[in-house]
Amino acid sequence: MTIRCVHVEGGEIQLQSRAEPIREAGQAIVEITRAGLSHLDAAIGQGRVDFTGVPGQEMVGRVTQVDSEQEEWKSARVVIDPLINCSQCRWCGAGLRSQCSDLRIIGRSGADGGLATHVVVPLTSLVRIPDHVDDDAAVFAVPVSRAIQAARQATIQGQTYVTIVGDNALALLTAQVLVRLNASVRVLGGHETLLDRCERWGIRHRRREEAGHRADQDIVVECTGERPAVAATLGFVRPRGTIIQMIAPRVVGDRGTTLDLQKLVDGEIRLIGSSFGPVREAVDLIATDQIDVVSLVGVRKRLEDVPGILSDPQLATGRKVLVTP
Template structure:
């Protein structure tokens, strides 16, 4: 099969790789759409030692099962594999399983390839009216869905206003999840003018530049989809007293939070990691039901254009919140 292989910082090569052989309880999936994630970008830039070269990256995938009793079934892939038996797994917090693994991290190759093997319980059937480009968005949007759910539960009262920091796919997914979960007023802060225009004109969002964020504006919930010191500073400045910050981004490890203000104003900070299996299923259902909108804001490219797509994202030269690669011609 053809695969896009990470060979080192800012080095990607399209070449032949062994086709995966599914184990018992697994299916072979012909990948028809796979999104480029921020974590893929971290690896591409050499910033993620959990993803050493050479490695097939990619974990936001959808496609068709090949062979067996489920041959031809359209599916989207939950890439997070957990043990299923530990306390975290049995209490509905399987994303915190100490044995969790995700495809695109050793020993599991990723989905920037023509085929992937995955166990049955990680596959969600996709109805015919949903495209594969839409279906592969279940993974990135589930991250925001999970964060919004936790933040709303922590607030313990109805949230009416929210600020989302970052207008990439994670931030946009969080904004869509906020609306789907009943938060009426959502503002996205996005510094890239090209992307900001897309958010406003094509995605139906209220996206503003950081300079246009009123210093006195306060929000029930703040979702940081970037995770840099500067964005955490913004988050802790704009969560209202008693508000909640949901932190998804992994841009850098430290700095930014105004701990004094957060302590005096009883602002809760929640770090979030991926999503539970139920969050993934709930997000997929919201996609299928149309509650997250048309999801027509992706840009599709063939897998062979992967290196150029990564370079364009690196340069901030693409307006689309998500580039989706097609591994098959």
């Protein structure tokens, strides 16, 4: 049997056919049924994040091969948690698996990802999907996990005013998770049709250029990594407030920060980076209809279309692009 995958190396993006991957003990082979394209995939496709291999951190599939003593996983529908941690270092011991000193991220560093027909992953990366959750919804588990992680870092207490900068899928998932914590959330974006979704969820929204720089927000969550948006966060956040940065400027092509560190110092602002989060909790949130992901499904592509679109700077700026192998 051969598999197909999107391989990136030295700026070349190719659809490749390969021999079936070799599975070691403790690993599973998963046949991918749906993948989502992320900011990281776009950055890898544009050569702005170094990675040689198969990108794709957001993937859903069906287990085709496992160790014989793990037969209960055979044919299971799963989301794959992209973080592979060692479970032994001091950070893993402290419960900070995303900061493991030996961390690998599937489709990002040290392991091939989900832009393929099949992927080999550790059994510990498998998260079961309840039968009633379809692939289109389940594939949002990884970005939803990022939204949960940001919410954990945000410290919502009492009446907390939160501004989300951006209206891509990650921003709109983060807005929905934060609203559930009773934060007063507003979304600043530029896509009218996406901002209309906020209306349905009862989330306030404005076009970013219309928002006043009143420095009155307790928390500002920056979800675009675009220079003007990153710079604007300091105009929205209150003194001693918090900025949570979810996308690195380098990932969207704007090298170097435009954050005015003098303002950061003078305002005693906290700046927090936020990365991958708990995938199992994300699946629960999706499975119990506590978050609307279906509205965020954008265009659908086949695996063979991916090499042609992976270097598009607009790839992850709106609704989620879904890939079916």
